[in-house]
Amino acid sequence: MSSRIILAGLLVLSLSLLSCEKLPVTAPTTAPQGPLRFEGSSVPDGIPLGYGKLVAVVSHPQSAHWAALWFEAEDSTISVVWVNVVEGRIQDNVLRIPRK
Numbered sequence: 001m002s003s004r005i006i007l008a009g010l011l012v013l014s015l016s017l018l019s020c021e022k023l024p025v026t027a028p029t030t031a032p033q034g035p036l037r038f039e040g041s042s043v044p045d046g047i048p049l050g051y052g053k054l055v056a057v058v059s060h061p062q063s064a065h066w067a068a069l070w071f072e073a074e075d076s077t078i079s080v081v082w083v084n085v086v087e088g089r090i091q092d093n094v095l096r097i098p099r100k
Contacts (some may be wrong), residue, residue, distance in 0.1 A: 038093040041081070047071070047090070052080040066091075075099070 042048055046078035052073035058099035059095040071079040082091035 013082070036095060036097055037095055040091050041090060041094050044090070047081055051081070051094075052077075 047069070050073065051071035053071065054067075054069060055072050056070040058068045058070070060068065062083075063086050067083050067085055069081045069083060071081065073079065078097040078099065080095040080097070082093075083089075084091070
C-alpha cells in the first residue's frame with residue numbers, strides 16, 4: 001500500500017516538473033500616461049553624471065530582474081533609471097520628475 005502511495009507521489013512530482021516552463025522576462029512598462037515625461041537616455045551604456053547623486057535603489061515588484069535607480073540632481077530634479085541586472089542593460093526611457 002505504501003509503495004503505491006510513493007509511486008503515485010513520484011508520478012505527480014515528475015509530471016509537475018515536466019510541465020514547468022520559464023516565464024519571459026519583460027521590461028517595466030513606461031508608456032507615458034500622466035503629466036510626467038519620459039526622455040530617451042543620452043548614454044546607452046552608462047548613466048549621465050547630470051542626473052546627480054544616487055539616492056535610492058528599488059527592485060521592480062513583479063520582475064526582480066529590474067531595479068529602479070533614483071537620482072537627485074543639483075536643481076532637485078528626480079530621475080528614475082531602470083536597469084536589468086540579469087541582462088546587463090539600461091532601459092532607454094528615463095523618467096524625469098521636476099521639483100517645483
